[in-house]
Amino acid sequence: MKITGACHCGDITYEAELDPARFGICHCTDCQVTSASAFRTIAVVKQAEFRLLSGTPKTYVKEAESGNRRALTFCSTCGAGLWATDEKGESGIVNLRAGTITERRDLTPRYEIWCSSAMPWLARFDGTERHDKGFT
Numbered sequence: 308m309k310i311t312g313a314c315h316c317g318d319i320t321y322e323a324e325l326d327p328a329r330f331g332i333c334h335c336t337d338c339q340v341t342s343a344s345a346f347r348t349i350a351v352v353k354q355a356e357f358r359l360l361s362g363t364p365k366t367y368v369k370e371a372e373s374g375n376r377r378a379l380t381f382c383s384t385c386g387a388g389l390w391a392t393d394e395k396g397e398s399g400i401v402n403l404r405a406g407t408i409t410e411r412r413d414l415t416p417r418y419e420i421w422c423s424s425a426m427p428w429l430a431r432f433d434g435t436e437r438h439d440k441g442f443t
Contacts (some may be wrong), residue, residue: 310350311409312403313409319359319362319364321357332416333421336372337369339424345425354398364389378392388404421439421441
């Protein structure tokens, strides 16, 4: 499905092709902190099917629990998180932040990753495939 997205202020816009089966939830501690929430909802798209339409995002590189270095992209004007990739962009994958997707109401999470870090007070989501760590 074709999706579009933008940061809160609209300075940065994008479009992508998304397989709805690649829409999920990440409970890792990094996503909890960087989203300022109990989890982050992500849409995984192929880099070749992602296109930045406007704006120049800022990038922050962090080391994940897995040891992988991740480039987190955000708007320097409004601060909205937009997407993440591996540091050098070699994986060919972009993890879009679901809150920036215009069509987010049409998507349902299909999986949850890093459930071992999930908040104990958080209710389970119905119909998701659950993984204690990331995908192996």
